[in-house]
Amino acid sequence: MKKYSLVVLIATVFIMLFSVPAAANQTDYMVGDFTDIEDHWAYDQMSELIAMGILKGYTETVYDRELGNTRVQVVRPDQNVTRAEFAALLYQALNLKPEGETAPFSDKIPSWAADAVNALFKAGIVKGNPDGSFKAGNNISRAEIATMLVQALNDRSRQTGKAFRDVPSWHWAYDNIQKASAVGIINGMPDGKFVPGRSAKRGEVMVMLYRFMLDDQTMAPDNSELLSYTDNMLKAMEASINSTGPVNLSTVSRYVTGEQEAIVADSQAALNDLKQNGTVSYKVNYPGTVISKSDRLAELVYDTVSTFKTATTNLEQRSKEHYYLMKIGDRWYIYSNMDDRML
Missing domain, CATH: 3.10.450.50 (Nuclear Transport Factor 2; Chain: A,)
Structure with a gap:
């Protein structure tokens, strides 16, 4: 040599x-394999979740002038997230196991998300909608994410966080948003709003999920x-x-x-x-x-x-x-x- x-x-x-950066969560992709996250505001949190093997991303085929059609890995950080997709991410982050029982939702859960939804229901983290459905294909809102993450916390204490001017005390997720703010999972917008009903983008979801893993400290x-x-x-x-x-x-x-x-x-x-x-x-x-x-x-x-x-x-x-x-x-x-x- x-x-x-x-x-x-x-x-x-x-x-x-x-x-x-570098068993249970072995990943087929490195952080450097992803082509659409380097300049994104949520890069740090997304790269941590990729390194953990929690965030897998998508494989796309793109054309390169020198290489021709090339397969690349992407996160799509500005894409919306469905309720089923977030359930699968949280299931992976919590390292839950498949449950024998099927959650009693009135609508069909996609087979790829069934283990996640059943386990999260069993753990009391997801409860579904008032009509008995789960609505797996609906985009998940920021309030729904805050609620699911708070239900997954080991910290069960009641805490008061930032007062968001668009989350009144009568809002259905008020207590969970308050707790998520107090723990550090959410910060809200620069204008003092939380925008609870807005569909969450993948980048936002990864930031909240990583903060959840980082800031739950009671155990x-x-x-x-x-x-x-x-x-x-x-x-x-x-x-x-x-x-x-x-x-x-x-x-x-x-x-x-x-x-x-x-x-x-x-x-x-x-x-x-x-x-x-x-x-x-x-x-x-x-x-x-x-x-x-x-x-x-x-x-x-x-x-x-x-x-x-x-x-x-x-x-x-x-x-x-x-x-x-x-x-x-x-x-x-x-x-x-x-x-x-x-x-």
């Missing part, structure tokens, strides 16, 4: 494995629990990379999900290419530090040192690595990581 291509490979592997875990999961993953990473034999990241895979699972899987062959041409090492300074945590999400930071040495090359990367975790069932998984230089 030529020296210049080694340097490129080293940089690529270190960046891919230790410095970029946040002890720091020791988060550190234990992350320490175990990093120790497995150290042991595999620093071993005298080939790198085998199967011991790491059980700790990761979403985009990070795909990154780990793609990195093994590249790391083994490096080991055939020099010495690779990875060192973590324990303990890490818990930066933030909620019932469903957490951020931790560790100091790490990655090195690659040959007779003519000595590369070292010192980083403060931020690891982003999500709770799936009763376990925590790393879905993304990024170093200080990229924040």
Whole structure:
């Protein structure tokens, strides 16, 4: 292998494995695969949900002058969201399981959304309409989203939030909108309105869903629990990379999900290419530090040192690595990581 291509490979592997966003929510797509979100105001929240494996998007065929017809992945952030689509997103975010019982709605639920609607009904998160229907194909309103997210909160306390001038106290969703505002799920519009009856766009939905996951904090875990999961993953990473034999990241895979699972899987062959041409090492300074945590999400930071040495090359990367975790069932998984230089 030529020296210049080694340097490129080293940089690529270190960046891919230790410095970029990254079981249960494995995703087929990376954040960078989506072509319509980079300049959108909700990019940060959409990219987090993509990395978690919750937001899948759509595949479209577009024409490229050089490549011809090309398949690309899109989110369509300015498209409306139906009640069935939001139910499917919330079902995924809550990691609910299919229920044997069928929700007693009078209208038909699409088969692709049936598990989600049945589970959300069983959990008391969706109740349907006064006429007994669910209206799966109707666009979901901002008030309906606020209501469903509040019903899904672990925090059951009554709280008073911002007074929106278009949400009077007699509005059917007043209490839920107040609670959603107090928790931080919604902020409203610059003019002081909430516009409760307006159909929600996909970008708006992703922002509210991410804030819901971030701000529900009544059952946040002890720091020791988060550190234990992350320490175990990093120790497995150290042991595999620093071993005298080939790198085998199967011991790491059980700790990761979403985009990070795909990154780990793609990195093994590249790391083994490096080991055939020099010495690779990875060192973590324990303990890490818990930066933030909620019932469903957490951020931790560790100091790490990655090195690659040959007779003519000595590369070292010192980083403060931020690891982003999500709770799936009763376990925590790393879905993304990024170093200080990229924040």
